[in-house]
Amino acid sequence: xxxxxxxxxxxxxxxxxxxxxxxxxxxxxxxxxxxxxxxxxxxxxxxxxxxxxxxxxxxxxxxxxxxxxxxxxxxxxxxxxxxxxxxxxxxxxxxxxxxxxxxxxxxxxxxxxxxxxxxxxxxxxxxxxxxxxxxxxxxxxxxxxxxxxxxxxxxxxxxxxxxxxxxxxxxxxxxxxxxxxxxxxxxxxxxxxxxxxxxxxxxxxxxxxxxxxxxxxxxxxxxxxxxxxxxxxxxxxxxxxxxxxxxxxxxxxxxxxxxxxxxxxxxxxxxxxxxxxxxxxxxxxxxxxxxxxxxxxxxxxxxxxxxxxxxxxxxxxxxxxxx
Numbered sequence: 001x002x003x004x005x006x007x008x009x010x011x012x013x014x015x016x017x018x019x020x021x022x023x024x025x026x027x028x029x030x031x032x033x034x035x036x037x038x039x040x041x042x043x044x045x046x047x048x049x050x051x052x053x054x055x056x057x058x059x060x061x062x063x064x065x066x067x068x069x070x071x072x073x074x075x076x077x078x079x080x081x082x083x084x085x086x087x088x089x090x091x092x093x094x095x096x097x098x099x100x101x102x103x104x105x106x107x108x109x110x111x112x113x114x115x116x117x118x119x120x121x122x123x124x125x126x127x128x129x130x131x132x133x134x135x136x137x138x139x140x141x142x143x144x145x146x147x148x149x150x151x152x153x154x155x156x157x158x159x160x161x162x163x164x165x166x167x168x169x170x171x172x173x174x175x176x177x178x179x180x181x182x183x184x185x186x187x188x189x190x191x192x193x194x195x196x197x198x199x200x201x202x203x204x205x206x207x208x209x210x211x212x213x214x215x216x217x218x219x220x221x222x223x224x225x226x227x228x229x230x231x232x233x234x235x236x237x238x239x240x241x242x243x244x245x246x247x248x249x250x251x252x253x254x255x256x257x258x259x260x261x262x263x264x265x266x267x268x269x270x271x272x273x274x275x276x277x278x279x280x281x282x283x284x285x286x287x288x289x290x291x292x293x294x295x296x297x298x299x300x301x302x303x304x305x306x307x308x309x310x311x312x313x314x315x316x317x318x319x320x321x322x323x
Contacts, residue, residue, distance in 0.1 A: 010062070010063060012081070012085065013081050039066075107135070116189070148168055156239055166245035167245070169220070222248040
């Protein structure tokens with residue numbers, strides 16, 4: 001594959017294409033016949049990764065680009081590109097150059113972070129500039145968070161509820177990059193929840209918190225690792241005043257009575273509870289809540305919710321052209 005030029009018809013760049021998440025993104029782009037540039041620091045590694053890890057890659061319309069991780073080099077690569085899909089983490093360490101290059105080149109930015117401090121940085125340091133340029137700044141769109149957001153949006157269809165309690169259940173095993181992010185960022189950085197639209201840090205001495213899971217007789221155990229994306233996404237949402245999200249290790253019992261404690265980086269369930277309702281005069285009334293229990297969504301629900309996921313980000317993280 002040749003290195004792309006300014007005349008390339010490929011409008012999507014996958015940065016970090018040789019990694020686990022990057023390869024999955026390339027696989028879906030191939031499936032939907034979207035031309036793309038697979039980019040990273042090592043052209044040979046990307047070439048090999050595409051050939052050996054992306055099924056059907058020989059049918060894809062793509063190019064491979066080797067690029068230095070600098071604002072200048074990335075800006076040149078992103079010129080004449082519509083969307084950059086960044087999968088290079090930890091994002092708090094490696095994200096600023098990519099975001100700045102997207103802004104300079106006029107490209108929309110997305111990434112798969114789960115690092116709350118990076119989402120806050122994007123909102124506070126870069127959000128206004130992206131909004132002014134008419135560009136989308138959408139960090140944190142990994143499936144483990146967007147599925148939780150879909151459940152939250154379902155709950156928010158009930159008027160008068162102002163509190164989101166979100167549990168992210170883990171299943172699978174983390175990759176090397178995800179493990180590094182967990183150790184470097186999630187386990188050491190301050191985690192925040194949202195209280196009356198203000199960030200409040202979790203108590204570092206809190207420890208494990210028991211969590212009631214609808215439909216199961218055992219309590220799950222949860223931790224506020226990283227705080228997740230949701231408090232940042234909903235901070236400016238006029239419907240929401242409070243958001244608390246935690247990761248959970250859950251023991252599940254199968255039909256044979258055996259148990260399986262699931263832990264890892266690939267979330268496979270989401271549970272959202274909605275807290276106190278506001279009374280008509282604006283005061284909070286106690287004793288009411290609803291939840292979206294994990295279940296297989298219908299085809300109609302998938303279609304309806306899929307159309308809404310991109311419209312739930314709070315300004316300035318939302319594309320200003322959609323406001």
